[in-house]
Amino acid sequence: MNPALVTLKERGFLQQCTDLDGLSKLMDQGPVTFYVGCDPTHHSLHIGHMVPFFAFRHLREHGHHGIALLGGGTARIGDPSGKTEMRQLLSYENLDSNAASIERQLNRFISFDGTTAYTDNNKNWLARLNYIDFLRDIGRHFSVNRMLSFEAYRMRMETGLSFIEFNYQLLQSYDFLELYRRHGCRLQIGGDDQWGNIVAGMELIRRVEGAEVFGLTFPLVTTSDGKKMGKTEKGALFLDPAITSPYDFFQYWRNVTDQDVERFLLMFTFLPTDECKALSEPGRNVNEAKERLAWELTALIHGKDEADKALAGAKAAFGGGGDRSAMPTVSLPRSKFDAGYPVLDLFVDAGLSSSKSEARRLVQQGGATVGADIWADEKTPVGSSALDEDGELILRAGKKRYARVVTG
RNA sequence: GGAGAGAUUCCCGAGUGGUCAAAGGGGGCAGACUGUAAAUCUGUUGGCUUAGCCUUCGAAGGUUCAAAUCCUUCUCUCUCCA
Numbered sequence: 001m002n003p004a005l006v007t008l009k010e011r012g013f014l015q016q017c018t019d020l021d022g023l024s025k026l027m028d029q030g031p032v033t034f035y036v037g038c039d040p041t042h043h044s045l046h047i048g049h050m051v052p053f054f055a056f057r058h059l060r061e062h063g064h065h066g067i068a069l070l071g072g073g074t075a076r077i078g079d080p081s082g083k084t085e086m087r088q089l090l091s092y093e094n095l096d097s098n099a100a101s102i103e104r105q106l107n108r109f110i111s112f113d114g115t116t117a118y119t120d121n122n123k124n125w126l127a128r129l130n131y132i133d134f135l136r137d138i139g140r141h142f143s144v145n146r147m148l149s150f151e152a153y154r155m156r157m158e159t160g161l162s163f164i165e166f167n168y169q170l171l172q173s174y175d176f177l178e179l180y181r182r183h184g185c186r187l188q189i190g191g192d193d194q195w196g197n198i199v200a201g202m203e204l205i206r207r208v209e210g211a212e213v214f215g216l217t218f219p220l221v222t223t224s225d226g227k228k229m230g231k232t233e234k235g236a237l238f239l240d241p242a243i244t245s246p247y248d249f250f251q252y253w254r255n256v257t258d259q260d261v262e263r264f265l266l267m268f269t270f271l272p273t274d275e276c277k278a279l280s281e282p283g284r285n286v287n288e289a290k291e292r293l294a295w296e297l298t299a300l301i302h303g304k305d306e307a308d309k310a311l312a313g314a315k316a317a318f319g320g321g322g323d324r325s326a327m328p329t330v331s332l333p334r335s336k337f338d339a340g341y342p343v344l345d346l347f348v349d350a351g352l353s354s355s356k357s358e359a360r361r362l363v364q365q366g367g368a369t370v371g372a373d374i375w376a377d378e379k380t381p382v383g384s385s386a387l388d389e390d391g392e393l394i395l396r397a398g399k400k401r402y403a404r405v406v407t408g
Numbered sequence: 409g410g411a412g413a414g415a416u417u418c419c420c421g422a423g424u425g426g427u428c429a430a431a432g433g434g435g436g437c438a439g440a441c442u443g444u445a446a447a448u449c450u451g452u453u454g455g456c457u458u459a460g461c462c463u464u465c466g467a468a469g470g471u472u473c474a475a476a477u478c479c480u481u482c483u484c485u486c487u488c489c490a
Contacts, residue, residue, distance in 0.1 A: 251444080258445055287443060318444050357455060358437080365438040365452070398437075400444060 002027035004062035008216075010273050011266040013055050015192045018202055018215040026186065026214070032064045034187035035179050037122075037172065037194075038106075039071035039079060040098035041090065044240035045105050047268075051218050052189050053109060054267060059189075060110075060117055067183060068106050068119045070099045073126025074172060080165040081152040081193045099123075105239050109300070120183075122175045138174055141207050142200070150196040169200050176201030180213060192217040221267065239301055246302040247328050250310035251400070253294035261289045269296040317394075317402040324392070327404040334391060334407035340381035343368065350405055352397040362397055369396035 001009070002024040008014055017023060026032055036052040038045070056066045075095050090098075103119055112118050147153055147169060153161060176198075179185035188198045198215035205213050237252055238244045256264060262280035265271060271279075271292075279289040291311070299307035315322025330350050332341075344359040347368060353359035362368045363378045371386050371393055387393050391407040 255444060258443095261445095285443090286445075290445080314444075355455065357458090358453090360458085361452065362438070367438045398439090 007058050013218045015217045015219045023214040033185045035067040035069050035185050037069045039075040040102050043098045043101045044238045046236035046238045066117045070121040072099045072121045072123030079168050125178050152196050172197040173201035173204040187214045189216045246306040247310045250294045250298045258286050329404045331406050337384040342381050350395050350403040367398045
């Protein structure tokens with residue numbers, strides 16, 4: 001098998017391929033241009049979107065050329081695949097600004113150079129599409145009977161599927177065709193939920209151009225307990241540090257289930273395969289492997305400095321030692337402590353509780369720690385004596401959530 | 409266009425005049441056990457100036473001492489018919 005595909009396979013990226021042997025032969029002959037699509041439905045990507053982009057980097061390292069396709073056009077409709085309800089339609093302005101910010105995020109990860117890696121936006125051809133021409137040229141190649149047999153649409157037969165969504169597959173197929181024509185793109189990669197759309201595009205190109213192109217999907221990553229990977233209590237793990245702080249991002253990976261460590265090291269880091277395997281060998285301390293996973297991945301997304309900070313902060317919170325200043329920090333006025341800071345307010349202000357009722361529950365259940373003491377009485381305020389000589393204080397909610405309070 | 413069904417707290421889903429801040433499950437949070445893991449068990453899960461008060465059951469009105477529950481109108485969704 002072609003080395004690029006071997007790498008993907010070893011690292012757990014292969015789910016389905018339309019013709020693995022054929023693709024391998026094509027890759028043996030030289031650089032293959034491939035594409036990944038990504039709809040700008042939000043201004044930040046989350047980690048689940050990144051699986052194909054990790055594969056992107058592996059393929060590129062093996063000499064192939066990648067296109068990141070921003071779905072500025074398709075997002076105007078919304079992909080029904082894997083969804084049970086129609087997605088909220090977004091305004092064009094919104095989509096444009098989302099696309100721009102996603103492109104920035106991707107650029108940090110991929111470093112587009114315009115030749116071996118570049119972006120395009122399907123808005124460029126979809127937005128001015130003529131309906132009648134589209135039906136004549138493209139629509140006639142699609143069988144409704146066939147489309148209805150796809151899982152993605154069958155699922156929606158229960159809850160209802162609008163005509164606009166039903167067209168998504170045609171548009172995505174058309175994207176593939178356009179990219180084939182414009183850039184000689186021969187391969188589409190994506191999550192396994194895209195399988196139906198990818199196959200449809202492949203067939204369209206065969207019919208219209210008589211050309212053989214390929215599709216490759218990656219497993220939809222879940223944690224070993226079946227949950228969607230990258231979901232936190234607050235929602236998905238976003239790449240935007242303003243939504244998911246690098247510290248929280250780091251902690252998510254630091255706390256993955258033992259069984260997931262090897263798989264995640266292989267998929268979400270660029271450490272050599274051997275090293276990933278060695279790190280997660282049974283005899284070894286899994287926590288070291290988790291720490292490495294967290295650091296590597298945080299460094300990839302947020303940079304080495306942020307990864308170091310997150311690691312130091314985590315060590316300070318959990319290990320003792322480390323650097324306290326790297327912990328999540330909030331600044332509160334000294335005067336409030338002098339006057340006696342009501343504990344419930346303190347936990348809310350420190351961002352550890354979202355309401356006073358929640359803070360009250362925390363205190364009542366024995367989960368609120370102020371400095372070294374479990375604060376068991378919600379009525380006792382926290383005075384300035386709780387602050388250390390630097391005017392600082394460590395608050396803890398439960399076992400894992402910390403905040404360092406500095407006063408000023 | 410016609411005939412039905414439905415909209416409940418983060419999600420699913422009970423509830424058809426007071427005992428309802430609303431069963432049950434999921435999820436979340438906390439505690440025990442641990443390894444900042446998983447599994448398990450226990451508690452908890454609208455807000456606040458917390459023995460009390462305020463807001464919530466698609467929206468707006470109305471009946472009633474009292475409504476998620478009854479009436480009217482509206483919005484949206486689904487099913488069947490044309």
